[in-house]
Amino acid sequence: MRVEGVVQGVGFRPFVYALATRLGLAGHVGNDSRGVFVEIEGPEAGVADFLASLTRDAPPLARIERVSATAITPNGAAGFSIAPSDPGGQRSALVSADSATCEDCLRELADPADRRFGYPFINCTNCGPRFTIVRDVPYDRPLTTMAGFPMCAECAAEYHDPADRRFHAQPVCCPACGPRLHLLDAAGDELPGEPLKQAARLLAEGHVLAVKGLGGYHLAVDAGSEPAAAALRARKHREDKPFAQMVPDIGGVRRLCALDALDEDALAGDAVDGTAVDLAAERLLTGRRRPIVLLPRRAGAPVARAVAPGSHHLGVMLPYTPLHHLLLREFGGPIVLTSGNSSDEPIAYTDDDALARLAGIADEFLAHDRPIHIRTDDSVVRPLRGREMLVRRARGYVPEPITMRTRFRRQVLACGAELKSTFCLGKDDHAFMSHHIGDLENFETFRSYTEGISHFQRLFDVIPQVVAHDLHPEYLSTKYALEREGVELTGVQHHHAHIASCLADNGEEGPVIGVAFDGLGYGPDGAIWGGEFLLADLTGFERAGHLATVPMPGGAAAIKQPWRMAAAYLDGAYPCGPPDGLDIQRRNAQRWHDVLTMARRGINAPVTSSAGRLFDAVAAILGVRDVINYEGQAAVELEQRADLSERAAYAAGIDEGDPLRIAGSDLIRAVADDLLAGVDSRVIAARFHLGVARVIVTTCMLLRERSGLRVVALSGGVFQNLLLLNQAAAGLEREDFRVLVHSQVPPNDGGISLGQAAVAAARDRLA
Numbered sequence: 001m002r003v004e005g006v007v008q009g010v011g012f013r014p015f016v017y018a019l020a021t022r023l024g025l026a027g028h029v030g031n032d033s034r035g036v037f038v039e040i041e042g043p044e045a046g047v048a049d050f051l052a053s054l055t056r057d058a059p060p061l062a063r064i065e066r067v068s069a070t071a072i073t074p075n076g077a078a079g080f081s082i083a084p085s086d087p088g089g090q091r092s093a094l095v096s097a098d099s100a101t102c103e104d105c106l107r108e109l110a111d112p113a114d115r116r117f118g119y120p121f122i123n124c125t126n127c128g129p130r131f132t133i134v135r136d137v138p139y140d141r142p143l144t145t146m147a148g149f150p151m152c153a154e155c156a157a158e159y160h161d162p163a164d165r166r167f168h169a170q171p172v173c174c175p176a177c178g179p180r181l182h183l184l185d186a187a188g189d190e191l192p193g194e195p196l197k198q199a200a201r202l203l204a205e206g207h208v209l210a211v212k213g214l215g216g217y218h219l220a221v222d223a224g225s226e227p228a229a230a231a232l233r234a235r236k237h238r239e240d241k242p243f244a245q246m247v248p249d250i251g252g253v254r255r256l257c258a259l260d261a262l263d264e265d266a267l268a269g270d271a272v273d274g275t276a277v278d279l280a281a282e283r284l285l286t287g288r289r290r291p292i293v294l295l296p297r298r299a300g301a302p303v304a305r306a307v308a309p310g311s312h313h314l315g316v317m318l319p320y321t322p323l324h325h326l327l328l329r330e331f332g333g334p335i336v337l338t339s340g341n342s343s344d345e346p347i348a349y350t351d352d353d354a355l356a357r358l359a360g361i362a363d364e365f366l367a368h369d370r371p372i373h374i375r376t377d378d379s380v381v382r383p384l385r386g387r388e389m390l391v392r393r394a395r396g397y398v399p400e401p402i403t404m405r406t407r408f409r410r411q412v413l414a415c416g417a418e419l420k421s422t423f424c425l426g427k428d429d430h431a432f433m434s435h436h437i438g439d440l441e442n443f444e445t446f447r448s449y450t451e452g453i454s455h456f457q458r459l460f461d462v463i464p465q466v467v468a469h470d471l472h473p474e475y476l477s478t479k480y481a482l483e484r485e486g487v488e489l490t491g492v493q494h495h496h497a498h499i500a501s502c503l504a505d506n507g508e509e510g511p512v513i514g515v516a517f518d519g520l521g522y523g524p525d526g527a528i529w530g531g532e533f534l535l536a537d538l539t540g541f542e543r544a545g546h547l548a549t550v551p552m553p554g555g556a557a558a559i560k561q562p563w564r565m566a567a568a569y570l571d572g573a574y575p576c577g578p579p580d581g582l583d584i585q586r587r588n589a590q591r592w593h594d595v596l597t598m599a600r601r602g603i604n605a606p607v608t609s610s611a612g613r614l615f616d617a618v619a620a621i622l623g624v625r626d627v628i629n630y631e632g633q634a635a636v637e638l639e640q641r642a643d644l645s646e647r648a649a650y651a652a653g654i655d656e657g658d659p660l661r662i663a664g665s666d667l668i669r670a671v672a673d674d675l676l677a678g679v680d681s682r683v684i685a686a687r688f689h690l691g692v693a694r695v696i697v698t699t700c701m702l703l704r705e706r707s708g709l710r711v712v713a714l715s716g717g718v719f720q721n722l723l724l725l726n727q728a729a730a731g732l733e734r735e736d737f738r739v740l741v742h743s744q745v746p747p748n749d750g751g752i753s754l755g756q757a758a759v760a761a762a763r764d765r766l767a
């Protein structure tokens with residue numbers, strides 16, 4: 001038998017050994033370059049049982065992609081053994097993602113009789129650090145950041161015993177031989193006392209604590225303390241982007257969030273009540289990946305205002321390392337656990353860097369001496385129709401590959417976009433998409449990006465021959481691609497990459513009607529695209545429809561100040577001038593005229609078909625937000641404003657040329673008219689969302705008539721908006737379309753690199 005997938009370093013051989021021994025079968029199991037091989041010999045019924053159990057009962061961290069079995073002549077072997085590994089053979093084995101502490105380890109952690117009682121670094125084959133400690137392959141202790149911790153005799157005995165849960169668990173350790181905690185003051189000097197007890201006491205006293213986690217440092221405060229949360233916000237220079245919280249247990253999450261209201265309809269009128277627990281949300285929270293889960297906030301949830309000011313959602317996660325479990329148990333309530341950085345810098349992950357950069361933010365540091373090899377943020381997800389939608393894909397997911405339907409002919413590097421940057425390597429039938437690296441706008445982030453590419457190339461033994469990149473000439477990722485020597489370059493249009501990403505995410509190749517709605521992307525005509533209907537497969541696309549363009553007065557300034565988009569849209573919607581009495585005009589009276597002049601004369605006012613800018617304009621008109629403090633804020637708050645019990649939808653005209661042009665200004669006029677007529681802004685926000693969903697459906701129906709295509713792929717950052725996504729998907733399905741949405745990678749620019757890789761591979765097959 002041959003077993004392929006993530007089957008090394010996850011306790012697969014001991015599992016096979018135990019299974020075969022229990023069934024009284026003879027033979028052996030071993031690792032090689034392709035995964036795990038097994039020879040089994042015994043009565044037919046036993047062998048059949050063995051085969052059935054092999055995939056059904058596989059260890060929790062294993063991901064089996066293929067099992068193939070061949071009958072061979074019995075050789076009369078006696079007993080079952082684990083064959084020694086061929087040391088050169090493990091290079092193409094898959095490294096697994098970091099995984100939350102398992103139940104067995106938690107039991108030992110809490111057992112005073114266990115030798116790892118209360119030890120903050122307990123782990124086993126089924127849990128613990130992986131990706132964040134691996135320096136090189138083969139995945140073996142000397143090539144991890146555990147190299148500096150030689151195993152004691154007891155740990156070594158467990159490590160070498162095939163019947164033990166810690167057999168070949170590379171990070172295995174104990175209080176006698178493993179890493180240790182330290183509590184440091186802001187100068188880096190060690191504080192006296194038991195670090196965990198002291199740390200919990202400091203949190204309770206309102207201190208800001210830096211805590212070293214799996215992929216970097218976090219900043220922690222008591223989530224119930226207004227002064228502590230406000231201090232953290234002020235010191236981090238973070239205005240109102242919500243902080244994530246770590247909550248001791250699922251009961252604690254229920255006190256904060258509506259786990260049961262994931263059918264968003266049930267949330268009507270903000271009345272959140274009910275007892276039927278949504279299994280999808282609970283599974284996400286308690287699973288081994290442990291992302292931050294964005295959930296509807298309960299009215300009156302006991303959270304300091306400064307944690308998530310004005311937000312109807314909270315980002316919560318459960319403890320995922322033994323250190324977190326112990327700290328939360330000691331503290332006894334939810335804590336803010338936000339990335340250890342100041343404003344837009346990348347998260348600090350080395351001890352020296354953390355002390356240097358976080359000294360002005362954190363009062364004390366709960367640190368330890370196990371190095372982090374690669375900076376990795378927490379992942380962020382939203383529950384979606386019983387599944388998950390990734391907003392940020394990082395710790396717990398990476399570096400697990402996406403399995404491609406068709407193999408890569410040559411090895412590929414896809415360089416991604418600019419914001420929420422990731423890259424992706426393609427080899428055989430695997431796409432290895434990187435963790436979220438961040439916005440490539442400062443040196444430190446760009447260095448993470450280039451170092452990340454080198455690290456992944458080494459880890460997965462990839463030497464790219466084809467390099468894919470965005471068409472935007474100013475993206476640092478594009479410039480990086482153009483500087484790679486001795487490779488074949490292929491440029492992939494931004495929204496084509498979004499649609500290709502959605503196809504690859506679903507194991508499909510098209511052709512489809514692709515709806516790519518996002519903030520901005522470079523169009524081949526040099527214009528700024530972002531509200532696109534593409535007839536696309538993996539190799540190419542035709543732009544079949546788009547939002548009618550509007551000027552962006554002030555260029556980048558119009559992104560930061562949504563009221564400027566409102567001004568430009570209102571100007572187009574009312575040729576004789578917008579009606580009197582709109583509050584937005586009064587609020588921005590000083591610059592209104594200048595901005596309109598810019599828009600009309602096209603001075604520093606590039607035109608765009610961006611759907612993101614349309615949402616911005618509506619948010620500003622409704623007074624939700626004139627100026628944003630973080631990317632996408634206006635649209636996020638507009639979604640939260642919508643009254644989910646509303647059923648009416650605004651209509652938008654479609655100019656049936658080729659390409660089709662959708663009149664976003666019709667929606668703007670409906671919004672402004674209703675506002676002036678005194679309609680509640682929550683009702684207007686809902687009618688706008690439903691109107692966008694409806695025009696998506698209508699446009700797709702027109703394109704089906706023209707093209708005969710009956711499958712629609714929805715991608716782009718705007719589809720992180722679940723109200724829009726659910727309405728559009730449901731409307732399309734009612735019209736007999738098959739709808740593809742994302743599940744393994746984010747719909748935002750974080751998923752672009754996968755799409756670029758898929759396009760590069762498809763073009764390479766044509767060549």
Ligand SMILES: [Zn+2]
Pocket residue numbers: 101102103104105106123124125126127128
């Ligand atoms: Zn464990």
Ligand SMILES: [Zn+2]
Pocket residue numbers: 151152153154155156173174175176177178
């Ligand atoms: Zn030990």
